[in-house]
Amino acid sequence: MSKVTFYPYGKSGEIPDGTSLLDAAEKLGLQMRHDCGGFATCSTCRIWVVEGVTNLTEIDLDEENMLEEAQLTAPFRLSCQAKIQGDVVVRVPDQEMEWSRGALRELDALDPAVREIIRMMVEKRARLQGLSAILPDTAIPFVADAKKEVEAVANDPDRLAALVKRIFEAE
Ligand code: FES
Structure with missing residues (x-):
């Protein structure tokens, strides 16, 4: 179990290791966009890693390709792909202006x-x-x-x- 915290909502909780950040958000009662259903093909589930970047699974080729296509660089991750393996603090991006x-x-x-x-x-x-x-x-x-x-x-x-x-x- 690891502690996961979501800014700016202040939601925090103990989540089983191996859970994706998207599923962790759901377990904590947060609704995040995930238009492609978690298949690393839309980038709407993007999230910023504030602390604990090494406590997430590494970026695989599918995620790397999608991040590149969406022109997102660190500390962005796709929450449907990044799985928890230690304490992390992340931030759900604001609605774009x-x-x-x-x-x-x-x-x-x-x-x-x-x-x-x-x-x-x-x-x-x-x-x-x-x-x-x-x-x-x-x-x-x-x-x-x-x-x-x-x-x-x-x-x-x-x-x-x-x-x-x-x-x-x-x-
Ligand atoms: S839900 Fe589409 S990339 Fe994560």
Whole structure:
């Protein structure tokens, strides 16, 4: 049995090892999207691993292909594929915000390796300011600030991990 915690709901419980994160969520009463039914072909069950990445089974070829197709990099996993083998803390992503076409151009220009993290940083900041959509006026400065912040720690794994943790923690 391992302790699994889901942000931002604060749901936590002891789950048998070998259970997928998707099934663990269900056992704890959380409804997560899983459009393909758990066959690693949709990526709607994506989840961020906040702590305990090595306490999950390794990414297999099917999951790797789907993550790549969806342009998702660590700390993302597919919750239907990642099985528990120790304590983990994960975060269910927020509903994605709407980006205008002009705003999306800012995001599309980024290196895919950091795009999702920066999108998340921008959306989190926008949400805190009460915005419900991202327009170019917001995207240009917010993306630039987030990019600067990520670049400042990119060569320091500890600081990068701390930044990622902060982003994925509950708001
Ligand atoms: S439910 Fe479709 S990839 Fe996990």
